[in-house]
Amino acid sequence: MTTTQISAATDSLRARLGERVLTPDDERFAPTAALVIDGPQAPPALVVRPRDADDVALAVTVARDAGLPIAVRNGGHSFGRFGWVEDGLVLDLRLLADVDLDAAAWVGRAGGGTTAGAYTAAAGELGLATGFGDTGGVGVAGLTLGGGLGYLSRRDGLTLDNLLAADVVLADGRQVHASPDDEPDLFWALRGGGGNFGVVTRLHLRLVPQGPVYGGVLIVPLTARALADVVAVAHQAPEELTVMVNALVAPPLPFLPETIHGKQVLMLEIAWSGDVVDGDAAVAPLRALGPAYVDTLGPQPYPALFEGGPSGPPMRASGRTGFLQESAVDEVWAQRVLDGLAGSPAAVSVVGVRPLGGAIARVPADATAFAHRAHDLVVATTAMAPEPAASAVEAWSDTLASTLGLGGPAYANFLGTVGEEESRRAYPGATWDRLAAVKAVYDPDNVFRGNHNVPPAG
Secondary structure, eight states, rough: OOHHHHHHHHHHHHHGGGGGOOTTSTTTHHHOOOEEEOOOOOOSSSSEOOSHHHHHHHHHHHHHHTTTOOESSOOOOOTTTTTOOSEEEEEEEOOOOOOOEEEETEEEEEEETBBHHHHHHHHHHHEEOOOOOSSSSSSSHHHHHHHOTTTTHHHHOOOGGGEEEEEEEEEOOEEEEESSSSSSHHHHHTTTTTTOOOOOEEEEEEEEOOOOEEEEEEEOOOHHHHHHHHHHHHHOOTEEEEEEEEEOOOOOOOTTTTGTTTEEEEEEEEEOOOGGGHHHHHHHHHHHTTTEEEEEEEEGGGGGGSSSSOOSOOEEEEEEEEOOGGOOOOOHHHHHHHHEEEEESSEEEEEEEEEEOGGGTTSSSTSSOOOOTSSEEEEEEEEEEGGHHHHHHHHHHHHHHHHHTTTTTGGGOOOOOHHHHHHHSSSHHHHHHHHHHHHHHHHHTOOOOOSSSSOOOO
16 A cells, blocks of 8 residues: 555545544544554554444545555454554544434434443433443444344343344445345344444344343352352353353452452352342352352342443453353363463453353344354453563463363454454354355455455355
8 A cells, every 4th residue: 555545545535524534643543543452553544533324435435446454443342453454444433323212113223333331321211221242332333243242142132133224334335224124135144244244334223121130240269160150050040140250360450359369260240130129039049159259239220230341551452262062161171261360471361151042042043144053152261461471472362262172163252363264263154155145245345354354255
């Protein structure tokens, strides 16, 4: 990419979008381009901040004609840093953050830059919800296109199962509406196929009634027996109970007692979304795991689960993931987790286990591009450290993933490594073939390749 091409594209966009086109010499560029996940790459050539779908179409067209690679950013949480592209154009969608809730029709509409926390707070004021993940700062669009596994998933399905339609800007600048009746092949591919097919500028999502939940955080001592037991409880629990299991060495964070800093602990993020008066009974098997270092469980508004989150400067993150059956998670497997955490070179290391099943498993495997319905659990390892420790952390991640048996199919939203082999883990077999065929129709030149990429067939 030449300086002349970049300058021409920048001038063309600034003529229409003015100060919403940022280059590295602009003081707003660095904080706007920054992601939650740090990395060593050179900066983008420019950042464009569209206000509507027409702005998105203009930016895509100019970038495509100039040969500029495109990255799309909303929440900035991608392990693969897909919201960043060296010497290319970053579409920062965070100005497309409107939320429109039609309670009578049970439909929520969210702009492509909306975060899970903002949408959930707005819906909560009406006693409604759409199930997302567990972090308020994550972008709704990126989460939905890859899956969406969170507090309501076992009861209501993945977020992508609750996507009713999407408005999309294609690689040729066209704007289309994808739904079961309009562009059905594209609609199928969007639900799990990631950002391969266009820029989603608006999502139409199913709303459900949701009052207070019984939930919060429970932290207990980590032992191999406790880890194996809690995974079994989480998977076999009623669909209204979600338990996100995290084994970690407690970092020195303000919300954790100093007495457990540096100790291996089991941190459980819990939500009972049934009748709140049954909450105590629902979480009793979890409280029985051991003496609690922290217990914040109790009735609370559902949106409160999305408040707070990580703070501080961006860190280099290393992540590995895979699916397992519950039968694989016994005390021997759990001891490997404890041993792996003990040998981590990272500032923060976590092994997370999330149960599937329930409504997730009731959707046919070929109904969407999420092909992993038959698995019991998603396991993810995460290590965060400053840049100088990156190589040691990556080696640790590879070793632990192998030890835990995470080399097979993978959940795209947790997949921290990039390349065709990794993409095929997210989209195995017939799913890959169908995605490639859809890609050939909607993006034959592979303009949208800043993702877990599926090249067009042929």
